Amino acid sequence: MAATTKATRLSIVTEKLNEPEIERIVVRAGATGYTVFDGSGKGSHGAKTRDRASVVRAFSLVKIEVIVAERAIADAIVDEVSATYFGDFSGIVYLDEVEIVRREKF
Amino acid sequence: MAATTKATRLSIVTEKLNEPEIERIVVRAGATGYTVFDGSGKGSHGAKTRDRASVVRAFSLVKIEVIVAERAIADAIVDEVSATYFGDFSGIVYLDEVEIVRREKF
Amino acid sequence: MAATTKATRLSIVTEKLNEPEIERIVVRAGATGYTVFDGSGKGSHGAKTRDRASVVRAFSLVKIEVIVAERAIADAIVDEVSATYFGDFSGIVYLDEVEIVRREKF
Numbered sequence: 001m002a003a004t005t006k007a008t009r010l011s012i013v014t015e016k017l018n019e020p021e022i023e024r025i026v027v028r029a030g031a032t033g034y035t036v037f038d039g040s041g042k043g044s045h046g047a048k049t050r051d052r053a054s055v056v057r058a059f060s061l062v063k064i065e066v067i068v069a070e071r072a073i074a075d076a077i078v079d080e081v082s083a084t085y086f087g088d089f090s091g092i093v094y095l096d097e098v099e100i101v102r103r104e105k106f
Numbered sequence: 107m108a109a110t111t112k113a114t115r116l117s118i119v120t121e122k123l124n125e126p127e128i129e130r131i132v133v134r135a136g137a138t139g140y141t142v143f144d145g146s147g148k149g150s151h152g153a154k155t156r157d158r159a160s161v162v163r164a165f166s167l168v169k170i171e172v173i174v175a176e177r178a179i180a181d182a183i184v185d186e187v188s189a190t191y192f193g194d195f196s197g198i199v200y201l202d203e204v205e206i207v208r209r210e211k212f
Numbered sequence: 213m214a215a216t217t218k219a220t221r222l223s224i225v226t227e228k229l230n231e232p233e234i235e236r237i238v239v240r241a242g243a244t245g246y247t248v249f250d251g252s253g254k255g256s257h258g259a260k261t262r263d264r265a266s267v268v269r270a271f272s273l274v275k276i277e278v279i280v281a282e283r284a285i286a287d288a289i290v291d292e293v294s295a296t297y298f299g300d301f302s303g304i305v306y307l308d309e310v311e312i313v314r315r316e317k318f
Contacts, residue, residue, distance in 0.1 A: 002286070002287045002290040002291065002307075004306075004307060007306065009306075009308075011204075013141055023254065033253060033254065033304075034253070034254060035225055035251050035252070035253045035254075035273060035275065036251055036252050036253075036254070037143055037249055037250075037251040037275070038143075038250075038251075039141050039142055039143040039144075040141070040142050041139060041140070041141045041142075042129065042139065042140060042141075042142070061141060063141065063143070067304065067306065074108070075108045078108035078207055079108065082207075092139075092173065092206065092207075092208070093206070093207040093208070094110075094113065094115070094173065094204040094205060094206045094207060095108075095110060095204065095205045095207075096115075096202065096203065096204045096205065096308065097308065098223075098306040098307065098308045099306060099307045099308065100304065100305070100306045101290055101294075101304075101305040101306060101307075102304070102305070117310075119247055143249055144249075145247050145248055145249040145250075146247070146248050147245060147246070147247045147248075148235065148245065148246060148247075148248070167247060169247065169249070180214070181214045184214035184313055185214065188313075198245075198279065198312065198313075198314070199312070199313040199314070200216075200219065200221075200279065200310040200311060200312045200313060201214075201216060201310065201311045201313075202221075202308065202309065202310045202311065
């Protein structure tokens, strides 16, 4: 098996207009890099209602992926996103564990 | 550590022409939102043969990601995709577990 | 619950110019298919320094995702990427486990 090390992948899916601010937060927290993918979102992303039968709207979004060897950096980004947007963040944030192949890059 | 809750991420990678039908299935199953990314697929995606040395074809595809707090919703989508396409679904469907930051959004 | 089987997802994020070589490696290793997403990378991806305050550069990249039922195929790809680029690979490689819905496709 390839020699791997556990790491945390943080995914932030949000409206494209939030991209510059999120990027600043990510870099400031100490992540060594991140990747951005353009996509589109539909449904009730960003709304709290489940009554979305009549309002399926589409909008541009980005997914920002950050992989960090130290979970603490991911947590710092999450905290800063929460503090910056005061709960009004239009997007979703989630984490999962991955195995990275070259530990020295993160 | 950031307060998180376990959730299921369902990923459906399929030809772009299937996107509207998949979206209908996702919304009907009760997912509160989903995201779509354009990509391209190559190799023998969709074919059952492993003899692909001479036929590496490229085609447009989409990846539809759905994150649900209840695994049952992901399962309902999988079942409905299977029922709709009768085993002729050209694409791949897989699930993994993620930690979401704001439980109330899903 | 939907009947699923464990599989390995290999993600290779690298500069777009590396795409054809990576694709050759993936197919040669026996993967039955893969998907490619265009994105952009920023930060110090590919550099070993953490002193990136003044050099946040952006560049085009691709994410190549390969899902294999046999972990050995993912490992073979990782080994071949390492052997091909001799440690000078500009990108990141990581693995995680997913549950695939139709085992016979991989």
